[in-house]
Amino acid sequence: MSHLPLQLAAAIMALAAAATACRAFQIEEATFDAIQLGFSNGSLTSTALVRFYLDRVARLNPLLHAVIEVNPDALAQAARADAERASGRRGFGPQHGVPVLLKDNIATRDRLNTTAGSLALLGSVVRCDAGVAARLRAAGAVILGKSNPAEWSSFRPLTNGWSARGGETLVSGGSGNPKTLCMSSPQHFIA
Numbered sequence: 617m618s619h620l621p622l623q624l625a626a627a628i629m630a631l632a633a634a635a636t637a638c639r640a641f642q643i644e645e646a647t648f649d650a651i652q653l654g655f656s657n658g659s660l661t662s663t664a665l666v667r668f669y670l671d672r673v674a675r676l677n678p679l680l681h682a683v684i685e686v687n688p689d690a691l692a693q694a695a696r697a698d699a700e701r702a703s704g705r706r707g708f709g710p711q712h713g714v715p716v717l718l719k720d721n722i723a724t725r726d727r728l729n730t731t732a733g734s735l736a737l738l739g740s741v742v743r744c745d746a747g748v749a750a751r752l753r754a755a756g757a758v759i760l761g762k763s764n765p766a767e768w769s770s771f772r773p774l775t776n777g778w779s780a781r782g783g784e785t786l787v788s789g790g791s792g793n794p795k796t797l798c799m800s801s802p803q804h805f806i807a
C-alpha cells in the first residue's frame with residue numbers, strides 16, 4: 617500500500633517534467649509569444665530565425681515538398697525588422713519579425729510567384745497583395761515563401777496535396793495544406 621503514493625508522486629513528477637519540456641523554447645515549435653519574448657530579451661533576432669527556417673527548408677523540402685518557393689527578400693525583410701526593433705521603437709504586434717509561409721494561392725506583389733500550384737500561372741504578375749498578405753506586411757511579418765497547395769485548391773482531380781509545380785506534399789493534413797509541417801512552425805502557416 618505504501619508504494620501507491622510513491623508511484624503517484626513519481627507519475628506526477630514525470631508529467632510535470634514533460635509539461636516543463638513542452639513549455640521550454642523550441643525553435644521548431646515556437647509560438648508567436650515565445651518568439652517575441654526572444655526578440656525582446658535579446659536571445660533571438662529575426663535574421664537568425666529566418667536563417668534557421670531557410671536552412672530547414674533547404675534540407676527537408678527535397679523530401680517533403682512543402683514549400684513551393686522561398687522569398688529571395690526574406691533575409692532583407694528580417695534585417696529591416698531587426699533594425700526597427702533596435703531603433704527603440706515600441707508597439708510592434710505579435711507578427712513583427714516573424715517568418716510566415718503563405719499558401720501559393722495568396723497573391724503577393726513581390727518577387728514571389730502566385731500560381732495556386734499551377735505551371736499555367738508561373739511568371740504571371742498579380743495586381744496587388746491579397747488583403748491578408750498586405751496586413752501581414754504592414755504588421756512587419758517576414759514573408760518567408762509560399763507553401764505548396766493542392767493545385768487549384770484540389771480542382772485538378774489528382775492526389776490530395778499535389779501540385780504540378782511543387783509535387784506531392786508529404787506533410788498534408790488531408791486538406792492539401794501543409795499545416796502540420798514540422799520543418800517550420802505550424803503557427804506560421806497562413807492557408
Ligand SMILES: *[C@@H]1O[C@H](CO)[C@@H](O)[C@H](O)[C@H]1NC(C)=O
Binds near residue numbers: 660
Ligand atoms: C528569452 O527568450 C527565450 C525565447 O522565448 C526564452 O526561452 C528564455 O527563457 C528567455 N529568457 C529570459 C531571461 O526571459
Ligand SMILES: *[C@@H]1O[C@H](CO)[C@@H](O)[C@H](O)[C@H]1NC(C)=O
Binds near residue numbers: 727728739
Ligand atoms: C518565379 O517563377 C520564375 C519562372 O517564371 C522563376 O524564374 C523564379 O525563380 C520564381 N521566383 C521565385 C522567388 O522562386
